[in-house]
Amino acid sequence: PARDRACGELSRETLAHVEVAVARRTGEGCRPLDARGRLARGNVPCSEPRWLRARLLSGGRRYVLRTGRRLPTGRYRVRVRAIDRAGNVEPEAKQRRLTLRVR
Numbered sequence: 527p528a529r530d531r532a533c534g535e536l537s538r539e540t541l542a543h544v545e546v547a548v549a550r551r552t553g554e555g556c557r558p559l560d561a562r563g564r565l566a567r568g569n570v571p572c573s574e575p576r577w578l579r580a581r582l583l584s585g586g587r588r589y590v591l592r593t594g595r596r597l598p599t600g601r602y603r604v605r606v607r608a609i610d611r612a613g614n615v616e617p618e619a620k621q622r623r624l625t626l627r628v629r
Contacts, residue, residue: 540610540611540612541582541608541609541610541611542609542610542611542613543579543580543582543608543609544579544580544582544589544606544607544608544609545577545578545579545580545606545607545608545609546577546578546580546589546591546604546605546606547559547575547576547577547578547603547604547605547606548578548591548597548602548603548604549570549572549575549576549602549603550565550597550598550600550601550602551572551600551601551602551603551625552569554569555569555570555571555572556569556570556571556572556603557569557570558570558574558575558576559576559578559593559597560576560578561578561593562593562594562595563593563594563595564595565598572603575605577607578591580606597628598628599628599629600627600628601625601626601627601628602625602626602627602628603623603624603625604623604624604625604626605621605622605623606621606622606623607621607622
């Protein structure tokens, strides 16, 4: 029987998948990216990410999110979280966050 240790001890053996949230920053909030690579029409609070499943590459240490479209010019918030095989979501304090600028 597997022992559920939550996402605190993720490894290649326990990682099930990775989710990425991408949102374009606006003056009134964020416009999240959908699975087809389109930005939402309305603004939502930046604290409410829309999670998309990234594809794990061989070895389970790298992943890629392909949308089929280029991101429009602007500043984006990107968040990444891991989910283990037991369904535990990585704690928010350990999730990776970054801001990027597309010109």
